[in-house]
Amino acid sequence: MSRLGVFVCHCGENIGATVDVTEVAERCKHMPGVAHAEDYKYLCSNPGQNKIKQAIEEHQLDGVVVAACSPRMHEPTFRRAVTDAGLNAYMCEVANLREHCSWVHEKADSTTEKAIDLVRLQVEKVKRNKPLDTIQVPITRSALVIGGGIAGIQAALDIADSGHKVIMVERSPALGGHMAQLSETFPTLDCSQCILTPRMVDVSRHPNITLLTYSEVEHVEGFIGNFKVAIRKRARMVDEDLCTGCGECLQKCPTKNVADSFNEGLSMRRAIYVPFAQAVPNIPVIDTENCRKFQGKKCDRCAKACPTKAIKFDQKDQIINVEVGAIVVATGYQVMGTERFPEYGYGTYPDVITGLQFERYASASGPTQGVIKRPSDGKEPETVVFLACSGSRDAAKGVKYCSKICCMYTAKHAMLLKHKNHHAKAYVFYMDIRSAGKNYDEFVRRAIEEDGVKYIRGRVSRIYEEDGKLIVKGADTLLGGEPVEIKADMVVLASAALPNHGQGELAQKLHVGTDPYGFVAEAHPKLRPVETTSAGIFLAGACQSPRDIPETVGQASAAAAKVTALLSRSHLAREPLVAEVNRKPAPQFSDCTGCLLCETACPYQAIGHEEIKDRNGNVLKTVAKINPGLCQGCGTCVSLCRTKAIDLHGYSNEQIFAEIMSL
Amino acid sequence: MDVLRNKARDLLAQGQVQVVIGYEAGTGGARRPSFVRSEADVARLVWDADCVGNLAGYLTRAEIKKMGKIAVVANAATLRALLQLTAEHQLAEGAVSALVVTEEGAVLELSNAQAVTEHVATLPASLSAADREKLDQLMALSREERRAFWEQELQRCIKCYACRSSCPMCYCGSCTMDCNRPQWVPVASHEMGNLEYHTVRAMHLAGRCVECGECGRACPVGIPIHLLTCYAEESVRRQFGQPAGTSATLNYALGTFRPDDQETFIR
Numbered sequence: 011m012s013r014l015g016v017f018v019c020h021c022g023e024n025i026g027a028t029v030d031v032t033e034v035a036e037r038c039k040h041m042p043g044v045a046h047a048e049d050y051k052y053l054c055s056n057p058g059q060n061k062i063k064q065a066i067e068e069h070q071l072d073g074v075v076v077a078a079c080s081p082r083m084h085e086p087t088f089r090r091a092v093t094d095a096g097l098n099a100y101m102c103e104v105a106n107l108r109e110h111c112s113w114v115h116e117k118a119d120s121t122t123e124k125a126i127d128l129v130r131l132q133v134e135k136v137k138r139n140k141p142l143d144t145i146q147v148p149i150t151r152s153a154l155v156i157g158g159g160i161a162g163i164q165a166a167l168d169i170a171d172s173g174h175k176v177i178m179v180e181r182s183p184a185l186g187g188h189m190a191q192l193s194e195t196f197p198t199l200d201c202s203q204c205i206l207t208p209r210m211v212d213v214s215r216h217p218n219i220t221l222l223t224y225s226e227v228e229h230v231e232g233f234i235g236n237f238k239v240a241i242r243k244r245a246r247m248v249d250e251d252l253c254t255g256c257g258e259c260l261q262k263c264p265t266k267n268v269a270d271s272f273n274e275g276l277s278m279r280r281a282i283y284v285p286f287a288q289a290v291p292n293i294p295v296i297d298t299e300n301c302r303k304f305q306g307k308k309c310d311r312c313a314k315a316c317p318t319k320a321i322k323f324d325q326k327d328q329i330i331n332v333e334v335g336a337i338v339v340a341t342g343y344q345v346m347g348t349e350r351f352p353e354y355g356y357g358t359y360p361d362v363i364t365g366l367q368f369e370r371y372a373s374a375s376g377p378t379q380g381v382i383k384r385p386s387d388g389k390e391p392e393t394v395v396f397l398a399c400s401g402s403r404d405a406a407k408g409v410k411y412c413s414k415i416c417c418m419y420t421a422k423h424a425m426l427l428k429h430k431n432h433h434a435k436a437y438v439f440y441m442d443i444r445s446a447g448k449n450y451d452e453f454v455r456r457a458i459e460e461d462g463v464k465y466i467r468g469r470v471s472r473i474y475e476e477d478g479k480l481i482v483k484g485a486d487t488l489l490g491g492e493p494v495e496i497k498a499d500m501v502v503l504a505s506a507a508l509p510n511h512g513q514g515e516l517a518q519k520l521h522v523g524t525d526p527y528g529f530v531a532e533a534h535p536k537l538r539p540v541e542t543t544s545a546g547i548f549l550a551g552a553c554q555s556p557r558d559i560p561e562t563v564g565q566a567s568a569a570a571a572k573v574t575a576l577l578s579r580s581h582l583a584r585e586p587l588v589a590e591v592n593r594k595p596a597p598q599f600s601d602c603t604g605c606l607l608c609e610t611a612c613p614y615q616a617i618g619h620e621e622i623k624d625r626n627g628n629v630l631k632t633v634a635k636i637n638p639g640l641c642q643g644c645g646t647c648v649s650l651c652r653t654k655a656i657d658l659h660g661y662s663n664e665q666i667f668a669e670i671m672s673l
Numbered sequence: 674m675d676v677l678r679n680k681a682r683d684l685l686a687q688g689q690v691q692v693v694i695g696y697e698a699g700t701g702g703a704r705r706p707s708f709v710r711s712e713a714d715v716a717r718l719v720w721d722a723d724c725v726g727n728l729a730g731y732l733t734r735a736e737i738k739k740m741g742k743i744a745v746v747a748n749a750a751t752l753r754a755l756l757q758l759t760a761e762h763q764l765a766e767g768a769v770s771a772l773v774v775t776e777e778g779a780v781l782e783l784s785n786a787q788a789v790t791e792h793v794a795t796l797p798a799s800l801s802a803a804d805r806e807k808l809d810q811l812m813a814l815s816r817e818e819r820r821a822f823w824e825q826e827l828q829r830c831i832k833c834y835a836c837r838s839s840c841p842m843c844y845c846g847s848c849t850m851d852c853n854r855p856q857w858v859p860v861a862s863h864e865m866g867n868l869e870y871h872t873v874r875a876m877h878l879a880g881r882c883v884e885c886g887e888c889g890r891a892c893p894v895g896i897p898i899h900l901l902t903c904y905a906e907e908s909v910r911r912q913f914g915q916p917a918g919t920s921a922t923l924n925y926a927l928g929t930f931r932p933d934d935q936e937t938f939i940r
Contacts, residue, residue: 594847597735601847605761611928632762650928652877653845654852667855 012137013045015071016129017062019053019078021108026051028112030122034077037126043137045069054084059091066095073101073136077129079108098141100586100660105132127673134672138665142586147639149235150335151577154179156227156516157340159187160559161551161566163209165338168570170218174577177332178213179241180223181512184289185210187342191272193372193380195559196422197453203288203375210290224295226512228329230519231615233640234546235335235582245325247296248282252320255292259312259321260284268300270377274367276385277377282312282321286375296321336546336573337520339530340566341513343552346401346408346505354400354473354503360386361480362473362501365419372426382430384500391434391499394427395482396420397470398440401506409506409527413556416504417444421454423502424463436463437496439470439484447560466494473501507556521614522547529555540569548572587660588641589648591634601655602633608647608656609634616640617647674720677746680772680780682715684744690770691741694731696724706731710740720746720774727885729754729841733763744782747771749796750885752789753918754841757883759786760923763844786921793919799884800903808900808907823901824864827871829894832862836888836898837874842881849873871901879905880926883918 016038020026031049038047046069050058053076065071074097076088081104089099105128115121151174155166158180166176184190190210192202213219222243229240248259263280270279272286281301284294302309303323313321345366349357361384374380384391398420401408417440424436443465445451457463468491470484479497486492509528517524522542523531530553533541540548550566551557557565576582591602599622609617620635636647636656648656648663657663681693692710697717699705704723708731709715727750731737745751752771758764771783773792783789800808811819834850837843850858850870858873859866882902889899910916913926 598846601845603761603763603845605763606923607761607925607928610923610925652849653847654849654857655847663857664855667857671855 012043012073013069013071014043014073014075014133014136015062015065015069016041016044016047016075016077016133017053017058017065018047018049018107018129019058019076020049020051021079021112022052025078025107025112025125028115028117028121029107029125030119033122034107034125034129038129038133041130041133044133045071053078054087059087062088062091063095066092066097072097073103073139075103075105075129075132075136077105077107077125077132080104080106080110100142101136101139103132103136103139105129130672131669134668135665138662138668139660142659144583145586145588145638147233147235147582147584149577149579149582150237150333151175151580152177152332152334153336153338153573153577154227154237154239154332154334155338155340157187157342157551157553158182158185158213158221158223159340159342159551160189160206160209161342161553161562162187162338162340163206163213164563164566165340165548165550165570165573166219167209167212167216168567169338169573169577170216172570172574172578174218174574176216176219177241177334178219178221179225179227180221181226182285183224183246183293183295184285184291185213185221185223186286186289188366189559190286190288191274191366191373192369193374193376194422194426196418197447197449199422199425201374203373207288207290210288214290221291222330223291225330227516227519230337230521232333233614233616234544235576236639237334237337237546239332239334239337241330241332243328243330245298245327246293247298247301247321247323247325248294249320249322249325250291250293252318253293253316254318254320255284255294256317257284257294258315258317259294262311262315264309264311265300265302268297273370273377274364276367276370288375296323336548336576338548338550338566338569338573339516339520339522339542339553340550340569341510341516341530341553343507343556344510346508348503348505350401350408350505351503353471354397354501355475359473359475359480359501360384361391361499362503365416365423365502365504368423368502369419372423372430380430382427382434389499390431392431393435393496393498394424394437394500394502395470395480395496395498396424396436396438396502396504398438398504399469400503402504403441409508411527411555412444413504413507414444415507415556415558417442418447418450418453418558420502420504421445421457421463425457425461428461428463436461437482437498438463438465439468439482440465441467441469447558468494507552510553513553520544520547522549525555529553540565540572546576584639585643586638587643587658588638589636589643589645589656589658590638591636592655592657596630599631600633601653602651603653603655604632604634605652606634608650611646611650613644613646614640614642616642674718676778676780677720677772677774678715678718680782681709681718681744682712684770684782685709685712685715689742690744692737693718693744693746693772694728694737695746695772696720696726696728708737718746724748725750725886726890727751727754727839727841727883727887729758729883730839730844730887732769733758733841733844738768742768742770744770744772747773747783749793749799750883750887751841752783752793752796753799753883754885756786756789756793756921757842757881757918758844759921761842761881766921790920799918801886804886804900804903807897808904811900812904823871824868826896826898827867828864830862830867830871830896831894832860832867832870833893835891835893839887839891840878841885841887842878842883843874849877871898875901875905878902880909880913880915880928881917882906 018035035047035049092102093099155162155178166178170176225243228242232238263282265281269275270277282296298304370376402413445454468485468487472483482496484494525531548569550569551562616637621629622631684690695718696704697707729751773781858869886899915926
């Protein structure tokens with residue numbers, strides 16, 4: 011017979027006011043197998059925990075039921091307490107009298123009866139509990155960083171500096187991400203590339219970082235501490251070991267009319283190219299979709315020009331398999347294109363551009379060497395209208411959320427325009443100005459007060475072309491909705507930041523959750539902001555939601571700290587609440603028939619098979635095998651198994667059945 | 674029939690198989706399973722329209738497997754069961770040859786899953802016309818009427834488990850019904866326990882039933898119990914498009930987790 015202790019908590023008034031706690035404790039004393047029951051004001055307090063410990067010793071208890079708040083709250087507390095008194099942690103169960111009873115019912119006899127029932131369930135369960143030990147899983151002490159923007163760069167450097175190996179995967183041919191495209195950064199107006207490029211070089215030189223550009227994550231399996239990742243390293247058609255980055259090949263390429271994605275399509279590049287002058291690595295890529303050679307024409311001018319014979323037209327994609335203990339997702343964002351705005355011309359007016367395109371014009375490394383021009387005729391615009399919240403905060407036509415960065419960069423854009431062309435007029439249409447951040451509001455005030463940017467509170471209903479001008483029709487809601495019409499030379503849409511393309515597929519490969527917009531979901535919005543819903547996978551930067559550089563860098567360092575903490579251990583302790591395939595004496599060996607229907611049902615790929623062999627190595631039976639390191643204890647296989655060969659430790663069929671039958 | 678006997682004789686004589694499982698004459702004109710292990714016994718084999726039983730159920734038995742390589746005289750249901758058993762890793766690929774008698778009287782030897790799969794694809798729907806009609810009649814009833822029908826029928830069930838023993842897909846060494854820690858389903862054959870047993874069995878066969886009707890034929894009290902599993906199978910096929918017994922690779926609707934599932938709650 012079990013000797014169980016039941017401890018009923020008042021939780022101050024939380025439980026005590028609705029449930030007759032003393033009555034619960036009294037009635038529990040008479041349950042079969044219960045050797046001791048008592049109630050206490052706050053069991054989670056130190057004196058409360060001591061009561062449990064004392065009772066375990068005094069009454070020689072072999073199991074404990076704590077009737078208190080949700081086990082999510084204090085299960086670890088009470089499990090620690092019973093461990094201190096010499097019991098196995100998993101011989102303690104929590105009956106949730108607060109969330110499941112006192113908070114949801116009125117004070118009544120039936121409420122107390124329900125509380126007693128809830129305790130009875132756990133009493134029946136604990137009677138059948140078995141001591142369990144935490145699972146020790148070895149950790150591969152290296153990390154994978156997906157994305158080579160500022161978030162990935164910062165995370166990789168921080169992890170590498172702490173002495174762990176990092177593999178960094180970047181989809182494009184060079185590091186830098188969106189930050190490399192920016193001109194100046196708010197609120198200090200320091201040059202984006204000037205502060206970024208040293209970091210890029212640090213990554214490429216760091217002895218602990220393996221950089222894989224022009225590569226993508228192909229496949230991920232495994233679990234925290236033990237991920238196996240297949241990375242597709244796409245063929246550059248240029249041998250990275252031989253190439254010296256001299257750039258001879260770039261000059262000779264006859265294909266000159268490919269839209270340059272680094273310049274947001276505002277200039278043309280060749281078919282063999284380096285995304286930008288300061289690119290890391292400074293190794294060209296052949297764009298096979300546009301290269302004459304790959305379109306079946308005769309051309310090998312780049313190969314002829316190459317002094318080191320680094321051009322390899324027969325290069326193939328490589329699959330690189332790596333093992334890592336942690337993964338940081340830093341895949342960034344993309345901006346909504348102008349074609350998404352019917353009222354602003356569906357992208358048909360060349361002089362309606364996105365904020366990111368404006369950045370390229372304003373950038374010294376951009377298509378106009380930093381002179382702000384307009385795409386249609388290359389003239390310098392005199393009147394520029396900036397539209398904040400283009401697509402953001404617009405549930406009907408765009409996205410519901412605030413893209414967060416636009417208020418600040420719009421102020422910056424208007425300011426840069428005024429700095430570069432003192433006669434230019436800058437108008438900003440806005441809904442609200444959201445400039446919370448260190449020196450942010452001062453920055454916006456500076457744009458308005460010192461640089462004379464005209465801020466108009468209102469939305470723009472329509473833009474159309476007339477006599478070479480863009481007519482911007484809006485309303486000034488501070489003047490009582492007075493219609494406003496501006497004849498502009500150029501319009502810049504601060505268009506919404508969206509999850510990066512391919513984000514959804516990557517999230518599925520990684521088994522991480524996404525929010526309704528498609529951004530990677532954090533494990534807890536407040537308390538676990540850099541962890542994903544999958545253990546061992548962390549996130550940094552705008553793949554979680556739109557954010558600016560300081561926040562991204564801070565978050566990347568936070569993710570790196572989490573990774574470092576994980577990798578600093580040699581083993582990982584996991585909850586032993588995992589499923590297991592049973593064993594039986596010969597000739598059955600197991601109830602498992604080896605049908606392996608469970609294998610496909612497992613959402614965590616934790617199920618494989620194993621052969622039961624005799625002494626001579628002959629296979630007697632093939633049965634399912636659950637990897638305890640991968641199993642999350644969801645129980646899908648348990649319910650699927652026809653022969654009940656699978657049982658979940660801590661929640662066995664027998665325990666659940668006994669709970670139900672006790673009612 | 675002679676072609677079949679000759680084929681069986683050849684296989685046994687050349688040692689390609691150690692046993693041919695087929696049909697022989699039983700009492701009252703019925704056909705019963707025949708296990709032919711020597712050339713001398715080949716004459717016992719018969720083949721005609723009365724050979725409706727599903728012989729696949731024997732293929733997974735340890736005592737049969739021990740005999741060596743097997744050839745089985747297969748009707749459509751046996752072939753489907755053969756595929757499903759291969760998919761569920763109960764038969765090793767190539768361990769069993771299927772002997773199919775064509776309408777022209779020729780005998781095809783299908784010695785691997787590929788060949789069986791291709792042959793099964795040419796066969797018509799597995800449910801017999803009579804069963805089809807009965808099932809349609811049942812589905813035309815209201816839920817209450819249907820429940821009343823099954824309660825009435827299952828009252829007669831004596832829990833002899835003949836349906837389970839005859840079913841080729843009920844190959845489990847230990848059945849949930851026999852599990853007594855915990856005792857999921859009461860042992861006695863009372864109304865509730867009977868309903869529980871047959872509901873659980875239908876659920877276990879949903880997406881796996883090859884619709885051979887063997888359980889219905891095996892029932893000593895004449896409950897058309899196969900209609901229950903056939904209906905479960907049909908529902909799965911209709912709703913998920915994953916039919917049982919058509920492929921030797923696992924395609925089990927109730928056990929498939931796919932990140933691109935059409936239901937968003939599961940992702």
